[in-house]
Amino acid sequence: QKEVEQNSGPLSVPEGAIxxxxxTYSDRGSQSFFxxxxxxxxxxxxxxxxxxxxxxxxxxxxxxxxxxxxxxSLLIRDSQPSDSATYLCAVAATSGTxxxxxxxxxxxxxxx
Amino acid sequence: DTGVSQNPRxxxxxxxxxxxxxxxxxxxHNRLYWYRQTLGQGPEFxxxxxxxxxxxxxxxxxxxxxxxxxxxxxxxxxxxxxxxGDSAMYLCASSLGTQPQHFGDGxxxxxx
Numbered sequence: 702q703k704e705v706e707q708n709s710g711p712l713s714v715p716e717g718a719i720x721x722x723x724x725t726y727s728d729r730g731s732q733s734f735f736x737x738x739x740x741x742x743x744x745x746x747x748x749x750x751x752x753x754x755x756x757x758x759x760x761x762x763x764x765x766x767x768x769x770x771x772x773x774s775l776l777i778r779d780s781q782p783s784d785s786a787t788y789l790c791a792v793a794a795t796s797g798t799x800x801x802x803x804x805x806x807x808x809x810x811x812x813x
Numbered sequence: 814d815t816g817v818s819q820n821p822r823x824x825x826x827x828x829x830x831x832x833x834x835x836x837x838x839x840x841x842h843n844r845l846y847w848y849r850q851t852l853g854q855g856p857e858f859x860x861x862x863x864x865x866x867x868x869x870x871x872x873x874x875x876x877x878x879x880x881x882x883x884x885x886x887x888x889x890x891x892x893x894x895x896x897x898g899d900s901a902m903y904l905c906a907s908s909l910g911t912q913p914q915h916f917g918d919g920x921x922x923x924x925x
Contacts, residue, residue, distance in 0.1 A: 747915060796869075798868060799911050800846060800858040800861055803856050
């Protein structure tokens with residue numbers, strides 16, 4: 702079992718719809734979770750982070766965390782073609798280094 | 814406030830040659846991380862510095878790889894005797910303590 706799992710996609714949604722991206726993790730002691738957006742050929746860009754159970758909203762983005770189910774998700778409301786990218790889920794290691802363990806990413810396509 | 818800077822952006826070299834990459838973190842960020850990313854995968858942790866001390870190295874970092882962060886400022890990653898399998902995007906990230914990591918634009922290495 703991989704430490705951080707994501708569906709590779711592509712996930713296709715029409716413009717204006719809600720895109721829902723999911724991530725599961727294996728280390729029950731994990732405390733910190735991050736979503737990065739990566740355009741093709743570019744580096745990851747931080748868009749959300751969440752540490753507590755529940756929802757965290759920032760503009761069109763909502764991160765949701767359920768530690769009991771070891772599940773974190775990202776919702777993108779009013780999806781735009783410019784949101785088309787790969788979304789990487791990252792979990793901070795519980796060791797002192799705080800290195801990130803990434804999933805393979807979900808490719809999102811927003812259709813105009 | 815400038816972001817994380819990496820140089821060069823692209824490096825093409827012949828198998829067997831040595832290469833060195835540089836990373837300048839966000840000023841006053843005490844933590845610096847190197848990751849490697851191959852096509853279709855998420856970034857994988859290579860090594861971590863807290864100030865000038867290298868505190869963890871991944872098993873991925875063979876003896877041909879070495880990293881330094883003199884004086885706790887910029888960092889270099891050197892690969893000796895490059896192999897085809899070293900072709901990847903090398904990403905540097907920095908953070909202030911356990912705050913979220915911010916990535917540079919990466920160095921794309923191609924081995925001929």
